[in-house]
Every structure is written in structure tokens, then in C-alpha cells.
Amino acid sequence: MKHWFSDLIAFQRDPLRFFEQHGRAAREPLVPLSMGPYAVMLVADPELIKPIMKAEEAVIDKGKLIFKLREIIGKSSMTLSGEAHRARRAALHHQLARGLATTYVPQIAALARAQAAALACESEFDAHHATSRLTLRVICNILFGPGVLSSGDENALCEAIKLVEDDLAADIFKVLPDLPWVAKRKKARMQSGRDMMMMVVERARKRAASASVLRALEDLDLTSEEMGDEVLLLLLAGHHTTGTAAAWLLWHLARDPALAERLAQEAQSISDAAGELRPDRLPSAPVSLAFTREVLRLYPSAWWLSREVKAPIELGGRKLKPGTSLLISPWHMHRDPRFWASPEEFRLDRKFSGPAYLPFGAGPRACVGMGVGMLELQILALEFASAYELEAADIDVGAPHPSITLVPPPIHLRIRSRVPAASDMPGAA
Incomplete structure (x- = not known):
């Protein structure tokens, strides 16, 4: 017989498998989960996602699960609703869209090339260690201008994330409180991690050039604390x-060396005479776009989303009471055979439209940085594949770790300069 906590142990043991199993076995659009004293529903029908995300805030909005993230990112746009959220989102969207059309491509490409060249000097490297620092430099470039963070700042921010991420993830679905001394240690770690992050944020803001994204936030007349929270969220x-x-x-x-070769050829076909990627050609580069989308399908960084019912509503054939949490799992949606053929396979021939594909969320509150994230991954694939060959040091790697984001296991790679094909050599007929 099920009780309030029937599903909690299975969820805590393996959240990804839990969502997959319950989502695939669903016989109704909403699956009730027994994870505590309040009602929790897993959204199993992708057709419900858009209505949930587009609902009026008085009916369905962010709730207690999202609010727990305030321990780290404060009252930033991720944890806010209403006019404050809309104003910040509009300002960021406008500036990021301008950058996508003008300056971001050469900036990201240059940073990717520099990172690849540095890695080529190492005998072996961990993929996540390398990419987390590269993407940190990219977002700092966009927010503050070039060269604002020192290597020490980068290390401090990455270490602070490691310090707090698992504790925060565990607390989001926690029902019973920690023992007092455990809670005290966790609170100290959380505060230490946030203090380290905010120290880096403040140093970066002081060194920043008149970057457009930072100016857009300053124009909103945010308090110093609000500004810090928003910049930390963006970072x-x-x-x-x-x-x-x-x-x-x-x-x-x-x-997949054959895939890397296809990407190298595509990079050459959309580059100018100086070898620089042409921004106007990237939206119609099919191989790198499909590659990026398939990576995000299999490994959505945001592996769960949530909303909370604020007023009585009928949804998916159920009458829901205020306080009900609605969980949406992109991890499940992206791997359900009802929506994808051979979902565990890595394939570039998929069609990535439809409600079951949501690596950046959905509806009017989808991630404001979606365009930048897609562009960054696409450029990274093209720049690495065009100039270097990668080799996996291990035959296989473990599963991702579901924390606040979907953290990769250790992935040890080797990299060397690509030998040009004969057709690419000067004078080749």
C-alpha cells in the first residue's frame, strides 16, 4: 500500500531512472508521485507542457521547489515572477539577441581556438574541466568584456559550485529535516559557496568594460544585491x-571520427577566406546543428523543471489543488520511445520539433540564453573538429550525475592537430 513517502527512496537512489520508468509506464497525462506530504505530479504527456508554462501566474507559477534555489542565486529572474521577472528577461533578451547578430560568433570562436590550442599541449584532459572553464570565459566575455576573470577567479567559481551543488540538489526534494549538526555544516558550506561566488561577481563587475548586457541590467535600477544575484545567475x-x-x-x-570529419568539412564550407566562421551561414549548417541538438536531447543539462499550482485547476483530466507541484523531466521526455525512435541511440537524422524536445524549457519562460547556448555548442563543435582530432582515453564512461544540473562523469580525452585531407592541401586539384 502506498503512503506519503512511497516513491522517495527510489527517487533519491536514482532520479534519472525513476523519472524514466514512471514516465514510460504512464497511462495518464499526470502521474501522482508519493514524495512527501504535499501533492506531486509527474507530467507524462508533452502536450501539457506548453499550457503549464503559458498559464497565468495566478494559476500556475514557480513554487517551493524553485524557491529553494534562492539559497544560492537569491531573488534573481529564475526565482522571481511578475513584473520584476518580465523586466529583467526583456532587457537580457534584447541585448543577447543583438549580440547573436553581431559580435558573439568571432568572440566565441577565438576563445574556443585558444582553449583547444592549450589542451593540445597536454597529454590528456578531462572534458568537463576544460569545457566548464571555456564556457565561463565565454559568458564573462559577453557580460563584462574580455579578460575580466583571472584563472584564480575561474577556479574559485568552479570550486564554489562543486561545494554547494549536491547539498542544494538533495535539499530540494528533502522531506525530513537534517539532524541539527548536519544542517549546521550544510548551511556553513552553502554560505561559504555563495560568498565565494559573490566575491568573484563583485570583482568582475568592478573590472568590467561597458558591456551591453551589464548595462541593460544597470538600466533597470536594481539594488546592489539584486544586481549581484542576477549576474551570478547569468554566470x-x-x-x-x-x-x-x-x-x-x-x-x-x-x-566518432567520421562525424568529426563531416563537421570539419562543414566548417570549411561555411568559413571565409581567412578561415573564420561566417555568422550568416551558421543557422543553415545542418551537420553541426543536428549534432548540437542531439547532444542536448541525450544530455539535457536542466534534467527537471517544476511549477506549482496556485489556484484550483483541471489539467490532464485531474482536478488539482493549490500547492500541487508539477514536475517535468526533459531527461524522460527525450528518452521515451513513445516520442523518439531508438531513443538511446545517437542519431543526426532526427526531427527536433514538437513538445517532447525541451532542452531549454518551453513557452514564454524558456531559458533566455537559449540562442547563446546553442550557438556556443555549435561553434565549439566546428572549431574543435576543423583543427583537431580527439581520442577517448576510455572505451566507455559512466552515467551523468543528476545534481542541480546533469553533471558528466570523468571523461578523459586526448587531442592532437588534425592532418589536412589531400583535397585541403594548397595546390590540390
């Missing part, structure tokens, strides 16, 4: 989520 979301996906991207480049 974490802009580098941590993209960095985890980028590690898997390098893994697949290393595992």
Missing part, C-alpha cells in the same frame, strides 16, 4: 549548463 546558467553539455559534445567527437 552559473551561462557556463555551468553549457559546460556540461559541451563535455558530452567532445566525447561524441572523440568516439
